[in-house]
Each structure stands twice: as C-alpha cells, then as structure tokens.
Amino acid sequence: MGYILNNPAQVWELVLQHMQMTLITLAIAVLLALPLSLLIYRYRWLNVPILGTLGVFYTVPSLALIILFVPLFGLNAQSVIAAMVLYTQVILVRNLVVGLQAIPPAVMEAAKGMGMNTWQRWWQVQVPLILPVFLAGLRLSAVVAIAIATIGAKFGAGGLGTLLFDGIAQAGRYDKIWAGAIAVSILAFALNGALLALQWAVNPTRKLYKSQGKVRQHLASVTE
Amino acid sequence: MNAIEFSKVSLKFPGSPRWAVDEVDCEIEQGKLVVILGPSGCGKTTLLKMVNRLYEPSAGTIYVNGQDIRRVQATELRQQIGYVIQQSGLFPHMTVAQNIGVVPKLLGWEKPRIQSRVDELLNLVALPPGDFRDRYPAQLSGGQQQRVGVARALAGDPQVILMDEPFGAIDAITRAALQDEILRLQQQLQKTILFVSHDVEEALRLADRILILKAGQVVQYDTPFNILTRPANQFVHELMGADDMVRQLGLLRVETAMSDAPPNYRHNGAEPTITRHDSLREALSLILRTGARRLTVLENGIAVGVLTLEHIRDSASIGVSA
Numbered sequence: 001m002g003y004i005l006n007n008p009a010q011v012w013e014l015v016l017q018h019m020q021m022t023l024i025t026l027a028i029a030v031l032l033a034l035p036l037s038l039l040i041y042r043y044r045w046l047n048v049p050i051l052g053t054l055g056v057f058y059t060v061p062s063l064a065l066i067i068l069f070v071p072l073f074g075l076n077a078q079s080v081i082a083a084m085v086l087y088t089q090v091i092l093v094r095n096l097v098v099g100l101q102a103i104p105p106a107v108m109e110a111a112k113g114m115g116m117n118t119w120q121r122w123w124q125v126q127v128p129l130i131l132p133v134f135l136a137g138l139r140l141s142a143v144v145a146i147a148i149a150t151i152g153a154k155f156g157a158g159g160l161g162t163l164l165f166d167g168i169a170q171a172g173r174y175d176k177i178w179a180g181a182i183a184v185s186i187l188a189f190a191l192n193g194a195l196l197a198l199q200w201a202v203n204p205t206r207k208l209y210k211s212q213g214k215v216r217q218h219l220a221s222v223t224e
Numbered sequence: 225m226n227a228i229e230f231s232k233v234s235l236k237f238p239g240s241p242r243w244a245v246d247e248v249d250c251e252i253e254q255g256k257l258v259v260i261l262g263p264s265g266c267g268k269t270t271l272l273k274m275v276n277r278l279y280e281p282s283a284g285t286i287y288v289n290g291q292d293i294r295r296v297q298a299t300e301l302r303q304q305i306g307y308v309i310q311q312s313g314l315f316p317h318m319t320v321a322q323n324i325g326v327v328p329k330l331l332g333w334e335k336p337r338i339q340s341r342v343d344e345l346l347n348l349v350a351l352p353p354g355d356f357r358d359r360y361p362a363q364l365s366g367g368q369q370q371r372v373g374v375a376r377a378l379a380g381d382p383q384v385i386l387m388d389e390p391f392g393a394i395d396a397i398t399r400a401a402l403q404d405e406i407l408r409l410q411q412q413l414q415k416t417i418l419f420v421s422h423d424v425e426e427a428l429r430l431a432d433r434i435l436i437l438k439a440g441q442v443v444q445y446d447t448p449f450n451i452l453t454r455p456a457n458q459f460v461h462e463l464m465g466a467d468d469m470v471r472q473l474g475l476l477r478v479e480t481a482m483s484d485a486p487p488n489y490r491h492n493g494a495e496p497t498i499t500r501h502d503s504l505r506e507a508l509s510l511i512l513r514t515g516a517r518r519l520t521v522l523e524n525g526i527a528v529g530v531l532t533l534e535h536i537r538d539s540a541s542i543g544v545s546a
Contacts, residue, residue, distance in 0.1 A: 110313030113276055113386075114327050114376075115303035124326075128317045 003163075003179035011163070015183060018159035021077055021149045022191070025084040026142060029092055032085065037096035047097065054090035062087065062148045066155055080152035087148060088141035095137030099130030131202045139195040146188045150180075160184045225290050227384055227416035228252040228275060233284035234440075235270060244270045246440035247284070252433075254383075257410050257417040259427040261463070262437035268420045271437065272386050275418060276305045288384055303330055306377030306385035306415075310392050312369040314361040320346070320372050321357040327380035345375040349405065367398035371405070378413070387419045391426070403429055407501070424464055428452070428475035436460055449480040453539070473536065474505035481539040482521050482529035491520045491527040500528060504536055511536075 004011050040046045057065065062083060069079040103126065111121045153161030163180030167173045229252070235245040245267045252258050260268040273279045274286060277298045286293050293301055314323050321342045328338045343353040349371040361369055370390060377385055391399045403426060410417060421427050427434050428448045436443045436451070444456040452472055455461040479500035491497070497520045498507050507519055511533055521529035 104311065104313070106309055106311040106313035107315060109278070110307070110309055111315070113278060113302055113307035113309070113313075115299045115301070115330055116326075117299045120330070125315060 003175040004183065007179075011160075011179060011183060014158065014160050014162055015187060017157075018146070018149055018161075018184070018187060021081060021084070021152060021157060021159055022142060022145045025081050025088065025145045025149075026138065028081070029085045029088045029141060029145075030138070033089055033092035033096055036089070036093050037100065040093070040097050041100045051090065051094060051097075054086075054093060057086050058090045062151055063154075066148075066151065070155065075156050077152060077155075077157035080149065080155055080157040084145045084148050088144055091141050091144070092134075092137050095133050096130060099133035100126065102133070103129050128202070132199055135195055135199040135202065139192055139199065142191045142195060143188050146184065146191065150184055160187070225254060226251045226287070227254045227256075227289060228418060229287040229290075230271075231285045231287070233271070233274065233281045233286055235267075235274065235279060235281050235283075243267075243440045245274070245281070248437075248440075248442055250435060250442060250445055252416060252418065254416055255414040256432040257406075257419060257430055258433045258435055259419045259421050259431035260435045260437060261421055261424065261427045262443075263463075264422060266437040267440040268422075268437050269388055270440075272388055272418060272420050275384070275386055276302045276307060303327055303380060304382050304384075306380070306382040308370075308373045308377045308385065308387040308390045310389045312361070312366075312373040314369055314372060314376070316361050319358050319360060320351075320364070323361070323372060324376045324379050326376065331380055341379060345378055348378070348409065349375045351375075365398075366394050367402060370394060370402060374402075374406070374409070378409075378415075383416060385415050385417045387417060389420050389422070392422075399426075406430060425475060428464075436463065447480075449476060449539075452476065470505065473508055473539075474503050476504045476539060478502050478504060478507055478519075478521055478531055479529070480504075481535045482531040483535065485521075485527045485529050489527055489530070491522070495520050497522045498531065499523060504539065507531055508533075508536055 036050060040050055060068075065083040065086065066079055069082045073079040073082055107125065107129075108121070111125045116124065149157070149159050150161035150164065152159050153165050160180050160183050163176045163183070167176030167178075167180065170176070228250075230248045230250045233245060233248045234243055236243050248271060260271060262268050270279055274281050275288065275293070277293060288301070288305070296304075315326070318326075321339070324342045324345055325338045328341055333341070342357065346353040346356055351368060351371055356364075356368070356372075361372070364372065373390065377387075391402050394402065406417075406419075407430060409415075419430060421430075431448055433445060433447055434451050435445045436456075438459060444451055444460050446454075451460060452464055452475070455464060461467075477500065478498055481504055482500065495518065496510050496514045496516050498510060500521050500523055510516070510519060518530050518532040520527050521531055
C-alpha cells in the first residue's frame with residue numbers, strides 16, 4: 001500500500017494502461033461476438049461448431065495463447081489484446097445466444113406481425129430483453145480480461161502486471177508485488193461493481209417489483 | 225367490397241411433399257367474423273398468416289380491401305392489420321400501455337393521442353386504465369393478458385383483424401367470457417375478423433361464416449346454421465357433431481330460426497321475450513319454463529320476430545334429414 005501512496009503518478013499510469021487494454025478488448029470482443037451470435041441465432045446448426053471452437057480456445061492457458069499471437073502482432077499490447085478478445089468470445093457469444101433464444105417465439109412473432117421491421121425488432125424487443133444476460137456475460141469477460149492483462153506486462157504491454165513482475169524480479173521488493181496485486185483487485189472490483197449496477201438497473205424484474213410496489217400502495221390506499 | 229379475398233391461394237413449404245394450403249378461393253365480406261375451422265395440420269394457421277404476409281403464398285393472390293397485398297410493403301400491411309396470437313405474445317419488458325401503444329407508435333402518432341387511445345382501448349376490453357396501464361404482462365392473468373392482446377391488435381384502428389387461436393390456452397370459463405367480449409366488440413366496431421379455431425363450439429358461437437379446411441382445401445364455407453343443417457359431407461357432419469340435437473340448439477342463434485314479425489305486429493306485454501342473439505336452447509328452455517306458445521324476439525326494445533316451438537323443431541329436423 002505504501003508503494004502506491006509514494007508513487008501515485010506511476011501507479012496511476014499503469015492503471016490507465018491496464019484499463020485501456022481491458023476496454024479496447026471488451027469493445028472489440030463485443031463487436032465480434034454480436035454478429036457471431038446473430039449468425040448462430042439465425043442458423044442453429046452453427047451453434048456446436050462455433051461455440052465448440054471458442055470453447056477449445058478457452059481451455060488454452062492464457063500465457064500460451066498470447067505466445068501464439070506474438071508471431072502475428074509482435075511483442076506488444078496487440079498480441080495480448082488479441083488473446084483476450086479470443087478468450088472472452090466464448091463467454092459473450094454464449095450469453096448472447098442464450099439471451100436471444102430465451103425470447104419466447106410468440107413475442108418475436110407478435111413483433112413481426114405488428115409491423116416492426118428488423119431494425120425495430122432488434123432495438124425495441126430483442127436488445128431490451130437480452131440486455132441483462134448480455135451484461136452478465138460482459139461482467140465476467142471484464143474480470144477475465146483484467147486478470148489476463150496482468151500477464152501482458154511480460155509481453156511489453158505495460159499495465160499493472162509490470163509491478164508484479166518487477167517485484168518478483170527484484171529481490172525483496174514485496175511492496176511492488178503488494179501494490180500491483182491490490183491495484184488489480186481494486187480495478188476488478190470496481191469494473192465488476194459498475195457492470196453489476198448497470199445489470200441491476202436494466203433488469204426487467206426490478207421494474208416489475210417497483211410497479212408491484214405501486215400496485216400494493218394503490219390497493220392499500222383503496223382499502224383504507 | 226370484400227375485406228379479404230383469397231384467389232386460388234396455395235402454399236407448399238420447402239421440403240414438404242404436400243400442399244399446406246391448396247387452391248383456396250374465398251371471399252370475406254367487410255364487417256364479418258369468419259372462423260377458419262379444421263383439425264390440426266389442416267393449414268388454417270398457414271392460411272391466416274398469409275394475410276399479413278408472415279408466409280408468402282406459392283401461388284395465387286390475396287386481396288385486402290381490394291388491394292393485392294404483394295403491392296404493399298409487408299411492414300406497412302401488417303401495421304394496418306390487427307394480429308392476436310395464442311400465447312398473447314405481449315412484450316414482457318413493456319407495460320400494458322406500452323404494449324398497446326406499439327402500433328400507434330410505429331404509425332407515428334403523437335404521444336397524447338397514443339395515451340388517450342390506450343385508455344380508450346383498456347376501457348373497451350373492460351380493464352380499468354387506472355389499475356392496468358402501468359402493469360407488466362407478468363402481473364396479469366391469462367385472460368387479462370389476452371384482453372390486452374386484443375386491445376393491442378385494435379390500437380391502430382385496423383379494419384381487418386387476424387386472430388390465431390387466441391383463446392386456445394385459456395380455461396373454459398374465461399374463454400366463454402372472452403368470446404362474449406369478441407361478439408360485443410364485433411357488434412360495436414364492425415371489424416372484419418378472421419379467426420382460427422379448432423373448437424367447434426367456439427366457431428359456432430362466434431362466426432358469421434365458417435370456413436372448414438381439410439388437408440389445405442376448403443371443404444365448406446357457409447353460415448353456422450347451414451353447415452350444421454346441410455353439412456357438405458360426412459367429414460363436416462362428424463366434425464360438427466351434427467347428431468347432437470340439444471347441443472345444436474345451444475349453438476344456433478334465435479335469429480336463424482325465427483320468422484320475421486308480421487307487419488303491424490305488436491308485442492303483448494305478457495309474452496316472454498328473447499333477443500335474436502340468444503341461443504335456441506335458451507329459447508326452448510324459456511318456452512318450456514313459461515309454457516308460452518311463442519316468444520317475441522326483441523332487438524333494442526323493438527319486436528323484430530317471433531319464435532315458436534315449431535320453428536325450433538323445424539330448424540332441428542333439417543339437420544336430421546340432411
């Protein structure tokens with residue numbers, strides 16, 4: 001903790017690097033997962049091959065996966081980000097597909113039969129209904145990405161992993177290890193908490209309870 | 225002008241060896257309620273879904289209000305046609321008011337107009353707006369959900385409404401209440417309704433005309449009375465359960481058997497009265513209970529016909545001879 005207080009500027013810069021890597025990863029991952037999920041939703045038979053392949057990647061240790069990308073992108077943040085994107089795909093795609101498939105067919109048929117076009121069905125019906133499940137997946141992906149980004153320091157990507165690896169390399173610098181570990185944890189908790197709050201805010205059942213409360217109030221006022 | 229017209233409409237699903245709908249010709253008059261009736265797999269839902277272009281026919285043409293529906297954009301056509309489906313299909317993340325407001329919103333109505341339309345429709349389907357406007361579908365019973373489904377279909381004030389077994393998954397008592405509601409709305413609003421059902425009693429109760437389908441083909445298209453009394457063939461006879469006379473009476477309306485009131489007919493106050501939409505079974509029960517020789521048929525307080533035991537017997541005996 002002392003190290004963080006003594007070197008706030010340096011730690012802050014590493015935090016920013018770490019966050020930047022994580023956020024870029026999540027942005028690319030979502031942009032990739034969306035079309036993949038829609039493809040699986042449209043053509044069911046793609047479910048097993050796509051999710052199967054992504055699942056296989058998920059079982060490869062993160063260190064090995066990053067190494068695989070080094071020949072392609074070089075020894076830098078790009079290789080780390082590519083590995084993290086691939087890693088989070090299985091989580092995001094699976095959650096999106098489950099969310100889409102959980103929408104009752106009658107609801108989609110009603111939307112179509114009432115004259116919504118594809119775009120309107122997506123934004124007015126599908127997005128609000130899959131949002132809670134999607135955000136749950138995004139939250140898990142964020143935590144996974146923050147963890148893997150730590151290893152990124154070994155590949156010249158910077159981030160809070162730098163403190164950990166420095167601490168290990170330099171004898172007796174437990175303060176750096178502590179500082180890195182604490183900072184990563186705080187970052188993970190913060191992002192997790194923020195996404196959890198968002199997930200809670202968009203959850204339809206919360207609205208349900210809220211309005212049930214209103215109904216109860218109403219009933220109470222009627223009976224009084 | 226016919227509200228809906230099918231002209232040699234056929235549909236074969238890819239990979240299927242037989243026609244799901246086979247050369248259907250049928251004209252549906254403006255303001256009538258037509259029930260498409262038949263066993264499962266006879267193509268009734270397929271026929272219905274071609275009207276709002278959820279399915280496209282392989283051959284033939286469908287006209288809605290005189291216009292070939294292929295010449296209208298599918299989304300635009302659907303916004304002009306009300307649609308009610310079996311599991312209500314309400315949007316779970318929207319309140320009752322938002323659900324009903326979907327089509328008006330698509331049509332680009334102003335907010336205040338949508339709001340007043342929502343309240344008007346909730347009143348129409350007997351759900352007090354103050355109580356129901358802000359509820360979510362999960363907070364409604366099956367019957368209430370289906371009422372909202374009907375209100376939602378009416379929201380854009382369409383002239384044509386399609387109903388795909390709307391009360392199929394609802395208990396018998398609620399179903400009867402909803403059927404009454406449909407009859408009332410139909411009288412009040414004069415919409416053209418195409419209604420899919422596999423329930424004979426429901427068809428007889430609601431329909432101005434019944435379209436009987438078997439294996440994608442029209443077997444008979446006629447009034448409930450004519451279908452019961454002059455079934456086109458053995459299939460229709462059995463489907464309708466035409467041998468059960470008391471059941472038949474329960475399903476025929478007074479107006480199908482009565483004779484018109486003679487000119488200058490005056491209702492003497494002692495005679496029991498009945499309305500033209502009551503069933504012959506109720507009429508028979510009333511005659512037996514009161515011992516009256518005849519009943520006066522009233523509509524809005526005015527005598528429009530008379531009904532005697534002979535009338536009832538005649539209407540029943542036609543069925544026997546057929």
